Amino acid sequence: MIGIFDSGVGGMTVAHAVEQLLPDYSLAYYGDIARTPYGPKSPKTIINYSIRNTEFLLDKGAELIIIACNSASSVATETLRKRFDVPIIEVITPAANCAIAKSTNGRIGVIGTRATVKSGIYHKTITTKKPDFEVYQEACPLLVPLVEEGWLNKRETKMILRRYLHPLKNKQIDTLVLGCTHYPLLQGLIQARIGKKVRLIDSSTETALYVKDFLNKNPTIVSKQKRVTHRYYASDKTETAMKVAERIFSRPMELIVS
Ligand code: DGL
Helix, strand or coil: EEEEEECCCHHHHHHHHHHHHHCCCCCCEEECCCHHCCCCCHHHHHHHHHHHHHHHHCCCCEEEEEEEHHHHHHHHHHHHHHHCCEEEEEHHHHHHHHHHCCCCCCEEEEEEEEHHHHHHHHHHHHEEEEEEEEEEEEEECCCCHHCCCCCCCCHHHHHHHHHHHHHCCCCCCCCCEEECCCCCHHHHHHHHCCCCCEECCCHHHHHHHHHHHHHHHHHCCCCCCCCCCEEEEEECHHHHHHHHHHHHHHCCCCCCCC
């Protein structure tokens, strides 16, 4: 079974992509809705939450963990890899690799939570592979609460996006990494404001493709079941979270509070 966690419903964009690309595998998802958002919290707190989320998923039978959260990926990956004996896959590397492959002018923008931007992880990952690339990062702390609240097409959301994207507009970027798994839900609004010439990189799809490739190369790590199950757990359940979840999957969702 594949275990996937996020601070809330954003990581469901990864889970949805995994369901579609890896239909033979069961998955368990854990959304820490009670403690969302992670982005404004300290690395120590995010690491502690990530350990608990991983333990929960291992308890459910996970044989591989996807950290479907850029904030947790940027500060907790090393600790989780040291502490747990299963493969831990994070969302930064797949998105950074894709941005490197797609950018033609070597100027990449990254938007993410405060935790992700402060960690400098995208800058480090991209420039380690491509020292001549320029990486411009913008923290967008209000976007996660807006998505969790279901404000996906409100005037206020558009205004806030315009303000967050403004500094990136004169940097001549040709690629923008959506460095938060909540942001694919705002993809249309972001594209309209950053301009159609800028290619958006969705860390959710890239991570699912990365996991698919990993499992092709390591076919014994996660067992395939005859009866595939997709279970969605959360530390709390709210009406708005349910609405966003159903929008991501375009089907009625059951969220098991645990
Ligand atoms: N989806 C998480 C991410 O990718 C959001 C983190 C948060 O809760 O702030 O960063």
